[in-house]
Amino acid sequence: MRVLLVAYGSRGDIEPMLALAEQLRESGTEVRMCAPPDFAGLVEGAGVPLTPIGPSVREMVRGTVTGTAPQPPEGLAERAARMVATTYEAVAAAAAEGCDAVVATGLFPAAAGARSVAEKLGVPYVFVAYFPSYLPSPHHPPFAPMGRPFPPEVTDNRALWDLDAENLNVLFGTGLNAHRATVGLPPVDHFRDYVLTDRPWLAADPTLGPWQEPAELDVVQTGAWLRTGGVPLPDDLEAFLSAGTPPVYVGFGSMPVRDAEHVARVAVEAVRAQGHRVLLSGGWAELAPIDDQDDCFRVGEADHCALFPRVAAVVHHGGAGTTTTAARAGTPQVVIPQMADQPYWAGRVAALGIGAAHAGPEPTAPSLSAALGTALDPKTRARAKAVADLVRTDGAAVAAELLLDTIATDVDREAPPVSA
Template sequence: MRVLLVAYGSRGDVEPMLGLGAQLRALGAEVQVCAPPDFAELLDGAGIPLVPLGRSLRAMATRAVTGTGKPLPAESLSERAARMVAETYESAAAVAEGCDVVVATGLIPAAAAARSVAEKLGVPYVFVAYFPTYLPSPHHPPLAWPGRPLPPEVTDNRVLWDLNTEHMNTLFGEAINTHRAAIGLPPVENVRDHVFTDRPWLAADPTLSPWPQPADLDVVQTGAWIRPDDRPLPADLGAFLDAGAPPVYVGFGSMPVHDAPSVARTAVEAVRAQGRRVLLSRGWADLALTDDRDDCFAVGEVNQQALFTRVAAVVHHGGAGTTTTAARAGAPQVVVPQMADQPYWASRVSELGIGVAHDGPTLTYESLSAALKTALTPGTRTRAAAVAATIRTGGATTAAKLLLDTVGRGRQHVSAPHPALGEKV
């Protein structure tokens, strides 16, 4: 069996696919991943070949947040969507021959292209989300899109999701349908539902991120897809950890931040004020040490699964992967949400009592000090340890078996290709 995994987004979109890919390969499947070129080293370390999608996502995100770097030609949102559809389709279609199923996540134009690849091949397609609020539900509103704010006077979530349908069609419909026509596929009327299908998968832990019922979609919640990582910590990092009390980790993953030197300085000062050592993760924000004192250490790419068991707390942006990894480790968290799903994860950390949701994306000495004071209490650590014991680790295995079993049954019993894996036809 051959599986094509398509993930257009940040590391938080790509790494779970590696967790799924590892389990698929353990079950004898061949795996191909299409993702932004920024993650070539990550995939190489996992032993999975990368087919790059489009331009460097890090370069584009850094320019957007910081205003630095070589400018790209000006594009409207519709032009960017059209380029993303075309680039994703071209890259995925080039390696899709012989695939038995396509699994996609990330930005809607790219996932739409992945579904077109599946349709042209006549094979099943699965869309996976990593957090519930990406998917339509009467229990929560949709994410607000740039230039399409949610009307504050509307409080009915179903009405808001209807508006979201209109927004998605306006933003992406022309680009997606123009490309579909060019490759001989019929147009779609509802872009969002076409991409998500009526049976999407949710790769999130049920304790951290439950799917509320009743709901309109037949969501398959598999549990989080966790990449196996047995890398030892670097020797110099191990020496720093051994030299004193557990430090506070500060990092923003694949999320650039405005004025990184100020962010690093604020974080170091606030952590030191709590009597703690500091561990800065460089990440896409390029956080750097502010002085040469021996109570601070900077780290690059590292096994967070091992590291987070040895820290006093984790200050981070609130990506799905970092939140889940810290929760599994029983590390108290301070979530400083920047965008997209991150406010959702901040709220879940707060609701579960395993940390603090920082108020907004901008750190100050006062705001971080107050958050750390709560996160570093014995009660928060006790609660984080209790929740850690409930986190499931077999989500990728569950998903891999379900994928193989369902495709196998489809081969035996279905003569016409499914439009999506498990979708009503």
């Protein structure tokens, strides 16, 4: 049995898919992945063959966040059409040796290309979201689309989701249908419905990111997809951790920031003001120490499952994986959201009382100090420890079993009847 995983997005889109891959491979299932070339080392290091999709996502995100490479709204439809075609080609090539199911996440145009391949092959397709507000619901609004803001007078969530569907048809539907015509597939009337299906999966922990009912979609919440971890921390990081009291971790993962030097300075000064040592993660933000004092250490790759239980607090961008891993460790958080799902997770951290949500993407010394004061309060730590006991760890296993059942059901449905 072979499963193809497709994710065009940041590392936060890739890591959960690798968690699913671990579980599928334990059952004897062959797994291949299509992802941006930025993550070739990560994917292949996990033992999963990779077929790369398109250009560097790091450069695309860097341009969006920093404004160094602005992308005009009038070109979005054309770029989306190219992404559909590029993803279709990569997924079709990866599936050439046989494929029993396609699981996709990330940017909608890429997922649309992946579903078109699944449709062409006649195999099951599943779309997975990592946070509830990516999916239509009367309980929350959609993201405002690039270049097509919602009318300010429209505030009803259902009306906003209807406008969202119209916007996606305009921005992405034409390009998708133009490509489908070239590969012998019929046109799609509703782009968003085609990508999501009427039964998408939600790979988020029910305590941290609950799906609210009633809702029109038949959402399957599996729990968060977390890798098993167990990778030893680097020796120099172990030495730093052992040399003093637990530090405060500051990192933005695969998320650039507008002014890395300013963010690093503010972070180091704010953490020191709270009487703590500092652990800076370089990442795509390229954070670096502001001086040579021995109370600050810069870390590269490190297993967050092993690291986060040993720090006093985690200051981060609010990606689903980082938020969940910190919550699972029982470590207080400060979320400085930059884009996409990150404001959602910042709000959930604050609502659960397990940390603080920073107001806006650019911290100052006073604003970060105030947020750290909340996170480092003993009451917050006690609450974080209590919530940690509620965080499930079996989401990837649940999803793997569900996927294998889906494949088996599809095979049974397609099999010819056996004569008596």
